[in-house]
Amino acid sequence: MSEAENYxxxxxxIEAVVRGFEECTLPDAEFSHPAHLxxxxxxxxxxxxxxxxxxxxxxxGLYRFLDHYGIDRRKYNETITLFWIKLVxxxxxxxxASRPFCDIANEMIRAYxxxxxxxxxxxxxxxxxxEARVGWVEPDLKPLDF
Numbered sequence: 001m002s003e004a005e006n007y008x009x010x011x012x013x014i015e016a017v018v019r020g021f022e023e024c025t026l027p028d029a030e031f032s033h034p035a036h037l038x039x040x041x042x043x044x045x046x047x048x049x050x051x052x053x054x055x056x057x058x059x060x061g062l063y064r065f066l067d068h069y070g071i072d073r074r075k076y077n078e079t080i081t082l083f084w085i086k087l088v089x090x091x092x093x094x095x096x097a098s099r100p101f102c103d104i105a106n107e108m109i110r111a112y113x114x115x116x117x118x119x120x121x122x123x124x125x126x127x128x129x130x131e132a133r134v135g136w137v138e139p140d141l142k143p144l145d146f
Contacts, residue, residue, distance in 0.1 A: 024068035033115040079132035090146030
């Protein structure tokens with residue numbers, strides 16, 4: 001694996017991202033798509049939360065983060081959040097859990113590090129609808145395969 005593929009070198013680095021998100025000390029500009037994924041992975045793998053509990057914790061954290069930075073809560077999209085939680089859960093279900101956490105995290109980011117992946121499953125109109133913003137909607141382009 002090349003150096004560019006090692007997003008995280010230690011579990012402490014991952015924990016710092018999660019803590020920064022939860023405590024709203026991570027600057028808004030640094031809460032990138034990979035950072036979102038790392039938080040979801042931590043909730044599901046490290047904390048051992050169910051998909052539902054991880055989604056609840058992520059939702060609460062995202063609202064807290066938006067409020068802290070004065071960002072309109074309407075930016076939150078329930079379908080997008082649940083899509084990524086489900087994707088990370090599927091990834092973990094196919095991964096050897098005893099591997100080093102950083103290896104799992106880096107592999108996941110390599111696989112899902114682009115936020116555009118969601119548009120393979122959803123049209124923009126469907127994903128950005130009010131219905132998708134406030135609740136789960138099924139994909140309209142292709143079924144979930146994870």
